[in-house]
Amino acid sequence: LQVIDINCMAQPFPPPSDTSSKVELSISCSNLKNLDYFSKSDPVVFVYTRGQAGWVKLGRTEVIDNNLNPKFSTTFRLEYRFEEIQNFQFAVYDVDDKHHVEDLSKQQLLGTMECTLAEVMAAGEHLTKSLRLQGNPAGKITIQAEEVQDSKFIVHFELSATKLEKKDFFGKSDPYIEIAKAQEGGAFTVVYRSQHIMKTLSPRWPAFQLEIQKLCSGDWERTLQFSVWDWNKSGNNELIGICSASPKDICPERGGQIFNLDLTNPSHKGKKKSTGVLVFTSVRATPVYSFVDYIRGGCQISLITAVDFTASNGHPSQPSSLHYTSPYQENEYVLAIRSVASVLAPYDSDQMIPAFGFGAQLPPDWEVSHCFPLNFNYQNPEVSGVQGILDAYQYTLHNVKLHGPTNFSSFLDRTMQYASVQNTQQSQSYCILLVITDGEITDMANTVDRIVAASKLPLSIVIVGVGGADFKNMKILDADDTPLKNRQGQAMARDIVQFVPFREIMRKAGPAASVSRETLAEIPGQLIAFMKANNIKPNPPILRRQESTVYGQPGTVGIQQAPAPTLSGPQGSVHFPSENQSPSPYPSRPQGPPPPYPSGPQGP
Numbered sequence: 164l165q166v167i168d169i170n171c172m173a174q175p176f177p178p179p180s181d182t183s184s185k186v187e188l189s190i191s192c193s194n195l196k197n198l199d200y201f202s203k204s205d206p207v208v209f210v211y212t213r214g215q216a217g218w219v220k221l222g223r224t225e226v227i228d229n230n231l232n233p234k235f236s237t238t239f240r241l242e243y244r245f246e247e248i249q250n251f252q253f254a255v256y257d258v259d260d261k262h263h264v265e266d267l268s269k270q271q272l273l274g275t276m277e278c279t280l281a282e283v284m285a286a287g288e289h290l291t292k293s294l295r296l297q298g299n300p301a302g303k304i305t306i307q308a309e310e311v312q313d314s315k316f317i318v319h320f321e322l323s324a325t326k327l328e329k330k331d332f333f334g335k336s337d338p339y340i341e342i343a344k345a346q347e348g349g350a351f352t353v354v355y356r357s358q359h360i361m362k363t364l365s366p367r368w369p370a371f372q373l374e375i376q377k378l379c380s381g382d383w384e385r386t387l388q389f390s391v392w393d394w395n396k397s398g399n400n401e402l403i404g405i406c407s408a409s410p411k412d413i414c415p416e417r418g419g420q421i422f423n424l425d426l427t428n429p430s431h432k433g434k435k436k437s438t439g440v441l442v443f444t445s446v447r448a449t450p451v452y453s454f455v456d457y458i459r460g461g462c463q464i465s466l467i468t469a470v471d472f473t474a475s476n477g478h479p480s481q482p483s484s485l486h487y488t489s490p491y492q493e494n495e496y497v498l499a500i501r502s503v504a505s506v507l508a509p510y511d512s513d514q515m516i517p518a519f520g521f522g523a524q525l526p527p528d529w530e531v532s533h534c535f536p537l538n539f540n541y542q543n544p545e546v547s548g549v550q551g552i553l554d555a556y557q558y559t560l561h562n563v564k565l566h567g568p569t570n571f572s573s574f575l576d577r578t579m580q581y582a583s584v585q586n587t588q589q590s591q592s593y594c595i596l597l598v599i600t601d602g603e604i605t606d607m608a609n610t611v612d613r614i615v616a617a618s619k620l621p622l623s624i625v626i627v628g629v630g631g632a633d634f635k636n637m638k639i640l641d642a643d644d645t646p647l648k649n650r651q652g653q654a655m656a657r658d659i660v661q662f663v664p665f666r667e668i669m670r671k672a673g674p675a676a677s678v679s680r681e682t683l684a685e686i687p688g689q690l691i692a693f694m695k696a697n698n699i700k701p702n703p704p705i706l707r708r709q710e711s712t713v714y715g716q717p718g719t720v721g722i723q724q725a726p727a728p729t730l731s732g733p734q735g736s737v738h739f740p741s742e743n744q745s746p747s748p749y750p751s752r753p754q755g756p757p758p759p760y761p762s763g764p765q766g767p
Contacts, residue, residue, distance in 0.1 A: 184242075184243050184310055184311075185240060185241070185242055185243070185310070185311040186240070186241060186242075186243045186280075186284070186308045186309065186310050186311060187238050187239070187240050187308070187309050187310075187311050187376065187377070188210075188238060188239040188240075188241070188283070188306055188307065188308055189235070189238050189306070189307045189308075189309075189352050189353075190208050190210075190224060190235045190237075190238075190239075190253065190304065190305070190306060190307075191232075191233065191234040191235065191304070191305045191307075191353075192206060192208070192231075192232065192233050192255060192294070192302060192303065192304050192305070193231075193232045193302060193303045193304075193305070194231065194232070194302040194303060195231040195232070195233075195255065195273050195274075195294075195301070195302040196231075196257075196273055196274070196296070196301050196302060197231060198257045198271050198273070199229075199257065202229050202396075202397065202398065203229040203230060203231055203397075203398045204229075204230075204231060204257040204273060205226055205227065205228050205229065205230075205257055205258045205259075205261070206226070206227055206230065206231075206233050206255055206256065206257060206258070206273060207223055207224055207225070207226045207227075207255070207256050207258050207264060207270075208223060208224045208235060208253055208254065208255050208256075208304075209222075209223045209253075209254045209256065209267075210222055210223065210224075210239055210251065210252075210253055211251065211252040211253075211254065212249065212250065212251055212252075213250035213251075213252070216670065218252055221239065221241075222237075222239060223237070223264070223265075224236075224237040225237050226258045226261060226264060228398065229396070229397060229398025230398050231302075234352075234353045235353070236353050236354060236355055236356050238354075238377060240311060241280075243280055243284060243308075245281075248279055248281070249279055249280040249281070250277065250278075250279055251277065251278060251279070251280060252275060252276070252277045253275065253276045253277075253278075253304055253306070254272065254274075254275045255272075255273040255274050255275070255294060255302075255304065256270040256271060256272055256273060257270060257271040257272075257273050258270050259271060272296065273294065273296065273301060273302065274294025274295055274296040274301030274302060274304075275294060275295060275296070276292050276293070276294050276295065276304050278290065278292060278306070280308075283306050283307075283308045284308055288307070288346060288347065288348040288350070289305050289306065289307040289308075290305065290306045290307075290308075291303055291304070291305045291306075292304060307346070307352060309346075309380055311376050311380075311381075315375075315450055315451040315452070315453070316374070316375040316448045316449065316450060316451060317372050317373070317374055317375065317448070317449050317450075317451050318372065318373055318374075318375060318378055318410060318414065318446065318447070318448050319370065319371075319372045319445070319446070319447050319448075319449065320370065320371055320372065320373070320443075320445070320446055321367075321368075321370045321443075321444040321445035321446075322340060322367075322368050322389075322441065322442065322443060322444060323365070323366060323367040323368065323441075323442045323444050324338065324340075324365065324366050324391060324426070324439050324440060324441050324442060325364075325365050325439065325440045325442060326364065326365070326437070326439050326440055327363075327364040327365070327366070327391065327403055327404075327426075327438065327439035328364075328403050328404065328428070328438040328439055329364060330393035330401050330403065331362075331393065334362050335362045335363055335364050336362075336363070336364060336393040336403060337359045337360065337361050337362060337363075337393055337394040337395075338359060338360060338363065338364075338366045338391050338392065338393060338394070338403060339356065339357045339358060339359035339360070339368075339391070339392055339394055340355075340356075340357045340368055340389060340390065340391050340392075340441075341353055341355065341356045341357075341389075341390045341392065342354050342355040342356075342373075342378070342387055342388070342389055342390075343387070343388045343390070344378065344379050344380065344385055344386075344387055344388075345385055345386040345387070345388070351388050354373060354377050354378055355371065355373055355378075357369070357371070359392075359394035364439075367444070370445075374451065375410070375448070378410060379409070379410050383409065383410045383411040383414075383417055384409045384410075384411050385409060385410070386407055386408075386409055387407065387408055387409060387410065388405055388406075388407050389405065389406050389407070389408070389424070389441055390402065390404075390405045391403040391404055391405070391426055391439060391441065402428055402430065403426060403428065403438050403439060404425075404426025404427050404428045404437075404438035404439050405426060405427065405428070405429070406424040406425065406426050406427070406441055407424075408421055408424060410448075413443050413446045414446050414447065414448050415446070415447065416447060416448045417448065419446070421443065422442070422443050423440050423441060423442045423443060424440070424441050424443075425437045425439075425440055425441075426438045426439040426440065426441055452691060452694070452695075452700060452701050453687070453691070454686075454687030454688075454690055454691060456701035457591065457593075457690060457691070457694060457701045458510065459701070459704040460591070460701035460702035460703060460704060461591065461702050462591040462592065462593060462690075462694075462701070463512050463591065463592040463593070464507070464510035464511055464512070464592075464593055464594075464595065465511055465581065465592065465593070465594045465595070466504065466507045466508060466510075466511045466516050466594075466595050466597065467516065467517045467518075467519075467578050467581060467594060467595070467596045467597070468500070468504065468516060468517070468518045468519065468552055468596075468597045468598075468599070469519045469520070469521060469534075469574045469578075469596065469597070469598045469599070470496065470500075470518070470519070470520050470521075470537065470556055470559075470599050471520075471521060471522055471569065471598075471599060471600035471601055471602070472486075472520045472521065472522045472523035472559065472560075472563055472565050472566075473521075473522035473523075473565060473566060473567040473568065473569050473601070473602060474522075474565040474566050474567050475567065475569070475601055475602045475632075476565060476601050476630070478565075479560055479565070485601050485629055485630050486560055486565070488557070488560070495629035495630065495665055495666065496556065496599055496629060497553060497556070498665070498669075499599050499627045499629060499665050500549065500552055500553055500556065500597075500599065501549065501553070502682075503597060503625065503627060503682050503683065504516075504549045504552060504597060505549050506683055507595055507597065507683070508548055508549050514547060514548045515545040515546070515547060516545060516546055516547075516548065516549075516551065516552060517536075517544045517545050517581065518536065518537040518538070518544060518545070518546050518551070518552050518555050518556075519534050519535060519536060519537060519544060519574050519577065520532075520534075520535050520536075520537050520559050520563070521533045521534055521535070521569075521570065521571075521573065521574050522565070522566060522567050522568065522569055522570070523535070523559070523563035523564060523565060523566055524563060524564040524565075524566045525563055526562065526563070529564060531566050531567075532573075533570040533572075533573035533574065534573035534574040534576075534577050537552070537555035537556060537558070537559045538555045538558070539559075539562075567605075568605035568606075569600065569602045569603065569604055569605050570604070570605055570606040570609075570610075571598070571604055571606060571609075571610040571613070572606050572609035572610055572612075572613050574598075575596075575610065575613040575614070575617065576613065578594065578596045578617075578622065578624075579613065579616065579617050579620060579622070581594050582594040582617065582620040582621055582622040583620060584621075586621055586694075586697060586699060587699075588699055588700065588702070589702070591694070591699060591702070592621060593621040593622070593623070593690050593693070594620075594621060594622045594623070595622075595623050595624075595625065595686060596622065596623070596624045596625065597625050597627070598624065598625065598626045598627065599627045599629060600626065600627075600628060600629070600637075601628070601629050601630040601632060602630075602632050603632060603633065603634070603635065603636050603637075604636045604637070604640075607636055607639075608650060610640070611640070611647050611648070611649055611650075612649045612650060614640065614647055614655060614659065614660060615647055615648065615649040615653055615654070615655045615656075616649070617659060618655040618656040618657050618658075618659050619656045620693075621690075621693050622659060623659050623660075623661070623685070623686050623689045623690070624659055624660045624661070625660075625661050625663070625682055625683065625686070626640065626641075626660065626661070626662045626663070627663055627665050627682060628662065628663065628664045628665060628666075629665045629666065630666065631666060634662070634664055637662040638662060640660045640662060641660050641661060641662040642655065642658055642660060643658065646658070656696070657689065657692050657693065657696065658685070658689065658692075659689055661682065661683075661684070661685045661686070663682045668682075
């Protein structure tokens with residue numbers, strides 16, 4: 164069961180459009196081709212939208228076994244914009260390798276259909292079109308769109324049944340349950356399907372939950388149809404019985420007093436007799452809180468940055484280096500800082516951002532450091548805003564030697580100190596660590612241990628990979644499919660890492676806004692998951708006090724911001740304020756000789 168929301172807003176509190184609304188798409192197919200010899204096809208639908216660089220995958224449905232007429236419970240939420248042409252492609256596959264569903268080379272294509280969202284919206288109740296395979300008809304696909312209402316509730320279900328009708332000749336039934344909501348035209352759309360339970364006439368299905376929008380489109384009085392089926396391996400599942408009720412009828416918080424309903428089978432001729440009893444063991448509604456609710460309620464967001472200064476980036480004076488400063492084009496580090504940090508920084512209330520580097524040799528002794536302040540101020544490593552990060556980055560680049568190896572554990576330790584502030588209902592805070600790196604991690608075991616420990620803290624880690632490295636370990640840290648475990652076998656409490664290959668996303672998505680949207684997509688959910696796990700609810704919206712911000716101390720009016728060094732010259736050399744100007748937040752220059760770069764990269 165899944166609801167895929169493909170609107171990840173890159174900018175804080177985007178203005179609503181008078182010509183746009185959020186819609187939810189449901190998908191079903193009919194008369195699909197059967198490509199399996201001893202059973203039926205196992206269909207799945209992949210959904211794509213056309214971007215600047217071609218088709219971009221938005222997500223996929225669940226796989227339904229042995230079914231040529233599937234009704235998928237996975238839905239897709241997206242922004243419908245009247246003024247835009249929004250092209251979509253729906254590709255239906257027969258899944259042959261269920262362990263690698265995303266690898267389409269191991270599946271068989273059943274057919275594709277392309278349409279615009281405007282076609283779906285203008286079709287009325289639903290849009291049905293033919294699937295095509297090599298130009299020939301290959302079954303039909305139906306897309307149904309419904310506007311999403313602003314309803315913030317989740318309904319939790321615990322369902323069971325008793326006295327079910329026996330369907331199997333040599334044994335008991337293998338029951339599962341489906342829930343479908345009524346549409347305006349009288350048809351029903353499946354919103355949930357449970358797993359089947361083998362050989363029982365008194366099943367107790369696992370607890371599950373549905374958003375009120377998905378369950379009934381926010382309408383508490385909409386009719387729901389509960390269908391209990393007997394599962395058969397062949398795919399020829401048999402209906403045991405159905406019953407109907409509205410969410411209001413069965414939810415005590417809404418005055419509901421129905422706790423069980425008789426199931427009947429319409430195919431039985433003559434007098435309707437009960438084919439079992441559906442028991443609503445527990446039905447309860449709880450409010451859903453959003454990222455915006457926490458922000459408006461005063462949750463403090465703190466951004467922390469860590470930049471890779473290892474030798475694998477290449478000599479900074481060489482155009483091939485990822486750190487090369489060109490007078491005509493920003494390097495990938497600058498682009499990543501500007502595009503991603505610019506989105507996160509507005510949420511940081513004081514705009515003072517701790518900025519660290521790792522993997523460089525530092526003056527005067529030229530020892531390797533895996534966590535040092537970019538402003539070389541160990542007592543106060545904070546810089547002012549995104550421009551402060553960029554200025555400090557350029558300053559560091561001209562005053563260190565690139566070295567290595569690529570160790571994460573030291574700056575993760577420092578970040579965890581920032582994130583260890585106690586969160587309470589009255590005082591809420593959350594940290595976001597932005598790591599920009601070019602290579603594979605060399606202290607993987609230590610890094611995993613830190614991330615597992617950090618998963619209990621109010622912290623998200625965004626790793627942006629620049630350059631064209633393999634990034635295999637980074638993808639492991641992302642842990643979307645397999646949760647990380649430390650060396651003691653303890654699993655992470657929640658997913659807190661998002662990895663994005665910057666160059667690949669830039670090539671596919673194009674504009675920086677798309678990069679930031681891809682990079683930051685998981686953060687709102689991660690913040691909500693932490694708050695929910697710690698039973699912290701949003702506070703009522705507050706009116707934030709407007710403050711001036713000075714270096715290291717917000718709210719003191721009349722003190723001017725200390726000027727940061729400015730960049731000038733073809734290679735971005737650092738210019739320091741004169742003696743009659745306010746002092747720079749950086750030291751005049753690190754002690755010791757300047758970094759004597761040889762002709763090539765240094766260090767291992």
